[in-house]
Amino acid sequence: MxxxxxxxxxxxxxxxxxxxxxxxxxxxxxxxxxxxxxxxxxxxxxxxxxxxxxxxxxxxxxxxxxxxxxxDRPETSCEAADRIARAQLAEVNSRISRLMALRAELERMLERHCAGRVADCRVIEVLGDHGLCLHHDRPVMGDIAVSDAPDNPPKRNPRYRACR
Amino acid sequence: MxxxxxxxxxxxxxxxxxxxxxxxxxxxxxxxxxxxxxxxxxxxxxxxxxxxxxxxxxxxxxxxxxxxxxxDRPETSCEAADRIARAQLAEVNSRISRLMALRAELERMLERHCAGRVADCRVIEVLGDHGLCLHHDRPVMGDIAVSDAPDNPPKRNPRYRACR
DNA sequence: CTAATCTCTCTAGCGGCTAGAGGTTCAAGG
DNA sequence: CCTTGAACCTCTAGCCGCTAGAGAGATTAG
Structure with a gap:
C-alpha cells in the first residue's frame, strides 16, 4: 500500500x-x-x-x-475510444497549424527589427496595424506547463482594479 | 464616439x-x-x-x-519590445515542437487501431502503459479559442464532488 | 409611447491545477 | 518512550483570460 x-x-x-x-x-x-x-x-x-x-x-x-x-467495460466496442483519440489528434493538428502561422508572423515581425527608438520599432508598428500582417487567425496559447522550472518564479500580480 | x-x-x-x-x-x-x-x-x-x-x-x-x-514612451529604446517578441517566438516554437511529438504519438497510437472490443483496443492499451510510447514530454494545451463556433455548445458539467 | 435592444454593475464559473493556513499523524533517531 | 521533523489532513482562495447571467437603467427605431 x-x-x-x-x-x-x-x-x-x-x-x-x-x-x-x-x-x-x-x-x-x-x-x-x-x-x-x-x-x-x-x-x-x-x-x-x-x-x-x-x-x-x-x-x-x-x-x-x-x-x-x-x-471499466472491456467488452464494449472500442469505437468510442477511437473517436476520442481521433478528436484529440485533430485538435493537436489544428493547434500546430495555427501556431505555425503565428510563428511565421512573429518571425516576419522580427526579421527587420530596428535597433533604435520605440517610435520606429517594427514590432510595435506591426502590432498596431493588422494590415501589415499576412494572415493569422486566433491563437492557441494557454497552459504553459513549461516544466515547472524553479527559475520561473510565479510572480503574483495583485489583480489590478484600475479606475475608480 | x-x-x-x-x-x-x-x-x-x-x-x-x-x-x-x-x-x-x-x-x-x-x-x-x-x-x-x-x-x-x-x-x-x-x-x-x-x-x-x-x-x-x-x-x-x-x-x-x-x-x-x-x-507610451516612443523615444526609448525598442530593445525591450524586441526581447518580448523574441520570448513569444521562443514560446511558440516550444509549443510547436512539443505538439509535434504529441501528434506523432497519437498517430502511432491510432495507426493500428482495432475494430473490436475495448479489451483489445490499442488506444486504451497505450494509454495504460507509457512504455509503449516512443517519447513525449508534457503537453501544450489549454485555451482552445476555436473561433467561437455556435456548433460548439458550452456544456456545463456541474463540478463533481464524488466521495462523501 | 412603447418595445426591443443596448448597456450598466455585480457575482460566479470554466479548466486544471497550485498555494497556503492551521491542524494531525507518522517514522526515525536518541 | 519521547521528540522532532516530515508528511499528511481539510479547507479556502488564487492563477489566466475570459464567459455567463441576474437584475437594473439607457437608448433608439417604429
Missing amino acids: LSIGKLAEVTGVKVPTIRYYEQIGLMPCPGRSSGNQRLYGPAERQRLAFIRHARDLGFPLQAIRELLALT | LSIGKLAEVTGVKVPTIRYYEQIGLMPCPGRSSGNQRLYGPAERQRLAFIRHARDLGFPLQAIRELLALT
Missing part, C-alpha cells in the same frame, strides 16, 4: 493534483489508514498512471473520464 | 472582454455619456486593436501591458 506521497513519486503526479482528481471523481476514494491517511493499491496506481499519460498526451479531463469509463 | 457595442464590432473584441480589460487596467477608463454609458474615441480604438492583435499573436496580457507601456 502506498501513501499519497509515494504514489505521487512513482506516478509523477503531484500530491495536491491527486487529491484534486479525487475531488472531481476521476480517482476513487481510496482506503484510509487508522490515522485517516489515504492508502493506494496497484489498481489505483494503474489508474493514475493512465490519467497522467493521457494528460501528457493533452487529453482534457472530460475525455479521460470517458476513456476510463470504457476501460 | 463609439459605444462599447460598436467598439466591440469594429475591433472584434467582445463587449465583456473590453470591460474586463478596463477592469485590469489594460484599457483606460473611457468617458461616459449622460446616462453613464462608455464612449470611446479613436485613441482607445487604436489601443484595443493593438491589444487584440497582440492577443491574436498569443502574447499574454502581461507582455501586452509592457508593450503598451513602451508605446
Whole structure:
C-alpha cells in the first residue's frame, strides 16, 4: 500500500493534483489508514498512471473520464475510444497549424527589427496595424506547463482594479 | 464616439472582454455619456486593436501591458519590445515542437487501431502503459479559442464532488 | 409611447491545477 | 518512550483570460 506521497513519486503526479482528481471523481476514494491517511493499491496506481499519460498526451479531463469509463467495460466496442483519440489528434493538428502561422508572423515581425527608438520599432508598428500582417487567425496559447522550472518564479500580480 | 457595442464590432473584441480589460487596467477608463454609458474615441480604438492583435499573436496580457507601456514612451529604446517578441517566438516554437511529438504519438497510437472490443483496443492499451510510447514530454494545451463556433455548445458539467 | 435592444454593475464559473493556513499523524533517531 | 521533523489532513482562495447571467437603467427605431 502506498501513501499519497509515494504514489505521487512513482506516478509523477503531484500530491495536491491527486487529491484534486479525487475531488472531481476521476480517482476513487481510496482506503484510509487508522490515522485517516489515504492508502493506494496497484489498481489505483494503474489508474493514475493512465490519467497522467493521457494528460501528457493533452487529453482534457472530460475525455479521460470517458476513456476510463470504457476501460471499466472491456467488452464494449472500442469505437468510442477511437473517436476520442481521433478528436484529440485533430485538435493537436489544428493547434500546430495555427501556431505555425503565428510563428511565421512573429518571425516576419522580427526579421527587420530596428535597433533604435520605440517610435520606429517594427514590432510595435506591426502590432498596431493588422494590415501589415499576412494572415493569422486566433491563437492557441494557454497552459504553459513549461516544466515547472524553479527559475520561473510565479510572480503574483495583485489583480489590478484600475479606475475608480 | 463609439459605444462599447460598436467598439466591440469594429475591433472584434467582445463587449465583456473590453470591460474586463478596463477592469485590469489594460484599457483606460473611457468617458461616459449622460446616462453613464462608455464612449470611446479613436485613441482607445487604436489601443484595443493593438491589444487584440497582440492577443491574436498569443502574447499574454502581461507582455501586452509592457508593450503598451513602451508605446507610451516612443523615444526609448525598442530593445525591450524586441526581447518580448523574441520570448513569444521562443514560446511558440516550444509549443510547436512539443505538439509535434504529441501528434506523432497519437498517430502511432491510432495507426493500428482495432475494430473490436475495448479489451483489445490499442488506444486504451497505450494509454495504460507509457512504455509503449516512443517519447513525449508534457503537453501544450489549454485555451482552445476555436473561433467561437455556435456548433460548439458550452456544456456545463456541474463540478463533481464524488466521495462523501 | 412603447418595445426591443443596448448597456450598466455585480457575482460566479470554466479548466486544471497550485498555494497556503492551521491542524494531525507518522517514522526515525536518541 | 519521547521528540522532532516530515508528511499528511481539510479547507479556502488564487492563477489566466475570459464567459455567463441576474437584475437594473439607457437608448433608439417604429
